[in-house]
Amino acid sequence: MGSPPMIDGAFARWLAARAGQALMTLREEMGFADGGALKAAGDKISHDLIRTELARWRPGDAVLSEEDEGSRLAWTAEVSPDAVSRMGADRVWIIDPLDGTREFSEEGRSDWAVHVALWARNAPTPHGLVAGAVGLPAQHRVLGTDYPPAYPPMTLEAATSGGGRVIRLAASRSRPPVFLTDLAEEVGAHLVPMGSAGAKIAAVVTGEVDGYIHAGGQYEWDSAAPVAVATATGLHASRIDGSALKYNEADPRLPDLLVCRKDLASRLLAALQRHAG
Ligand SMILES: Nc1ncnc2c1ncn2[C@@H]1O[C@H](COP(=O)(O)O)[C@@H](OP(=O)(O)O)[C@H]1O
Numbered sequence: 001m002g003s004p005p006m007i008d009g010a011f012a013r014w015l016a017a018r019a020g021q022a023l024m025t026l027r028e029e030m031g032f033a034d035g036g037a038l039k040a041a042g043d044k045i046s047h048d049l050i051r052t053e054l055a056r057w058r059p060g061d062a063v064l065s066e067e068d069e070g071s072r073l074a075w076t077a078e079v080s081p082d083a084v085s086r087m088g089a090d091r092v093w094i095i096d097p098l099d100g101t102r103e104f105s106e107e108g109r110s111d112w113a114v115h116v117a118l119w120a121r122n123a124p125t126p127h128g129l130v131a132g133a134v135g136l137p138a139q140h141r142v143l144g145t146d147y148p149p150a151y152p153p154m155t156l157e158a159a160t161s162g163g164g165r166v167i168r169l170a171a172s173r174s175r176p177p178v179f180l181t182d183l184a185e186e187v188g189a190h191l192v193p194m195g196s197a198g199a200k201i202a203a204v205v206t207g208e209v210d211g212y213i214h215a216g217g218q219y220e221w222d223s224a225a226p227v228a229v230a231t232a233t234g235l236h237a238s239r240i241d242g243s244a245l246k247y248n249e250a251d252p253r254l255p256d257l258l259v260c261r262k263d264l265a266s267r268l269l270a271a272l273q274r275h276a277g
Pocket residue numbers: 066096098099100101102171172173174175194195196197198215216217218219222
C-alpha cells in the first residue's frame with residue numbers, strides 16, 4: 001500500500017475512511033447478537049487503527065482521543081503524558097474513533113461516525129480547527145474539509161413557503177436537551193431524533209435537517225471533526241449562548257452546541273436564550 005496523502009485534510013479523510021472500513025467489516029463478522037461486545041470491539045479497533053497511523057505518519061503531533069485513558073479529565077500536570085503534551089503542542093489531532101457507539105451496535109442503523117480533526121495553534125479561526133473528516137461508513141460517504149460540501153441547497157418547500165415552513169432540528173435519540181420540546185414548539189420546528197453528533201451535523205451539512213441543538217454534556221471529540229466540516233461549508237456553529245466553540249482546551253468538556261443554516265442562527269439563538277438561559 002502506498003503512503004497516505006500529505007495534505008492534512010486529505011489525510012484526515014483517508015484515516016476516517018480506513019477506520020470506517022474496519023468498522024463495517026467488524027459489524028459483518030461479529031453480527032449484532034452481543035451488542036456490548038460489538039461496541040467495545042468497535043471502539044478498540046477504530047482507536048487502535050487511527051492511533052497507529054497517526055504515530056506512523058504524523059509522529060510529531062499530539063492526540064486527544066475519546067478512547068485514551070484519562071481523556072475526560074481536565075488537564076493538570078498529574079494526568080497522562082498525552083494530555084500534558086497536547087497543551088504545549090502546535091498541532092493536536094482530536095479524534096472520536098466511533099461516535100454513536102450505541103447506534104453502531106444496532107442492526108440497520110447508519111447514524112454513527114468516525115471523527116478525525118486537526119487543531120492548530122496558529123489557526124485563523126477561533127475554534128482552531130484546520131482540517132477534519134467525518135466518516136459515515138454505513139451511509140457510504142466521508143465528508144471532509146479537503147473538499148467541503150457545497151452549502152446545503154434550499155428545498156423547494158423552503159423556497160416556496162415564504163419563510164413559513166417547518167424547521168427540522170436534529171436532536172439526540174437518547175439524551176435530548178430537556179428544553180428542546182418547548183423550544184421546538186415555539187419556533188415551529190419538527191424534531192428529528194438521531195444518534196451520533198457527527199451524523200447529526202452531517203445531516204445539517206447535507207440539508208436533510210436545518211439544524212442540530214445539543215446541551216447537557218459532550219466532549220471536544222464529539223464535535224471537532226463535524227464542526228470543522230460544517231464551518232468549512234459555511235454553516236453556523238457556536239455554543240448555545242452564541243459564543244465561539246473552542247478546542248484543545250485544558251478541560252475537554254464541551255457540553256453544548258448549535259449547528260445550523262446561517263439564516264436560522266439568530267432566531268434559534270434567541271429561542272435558546274429564552275429556553276436554555
Ligand atoms: N449528556 C451527555 N454527556 C456526555 N456525553 C454525551 C451526552 N450526550 C451525548 N453525549 C455524547 O455525544 C455523542 C452523541 O450523542 P447522541 O447520539 O446521544 O447524540 C455520543 O458519543 P459516543 O457515541 O462517542 O459516546 C455521546 O456519548
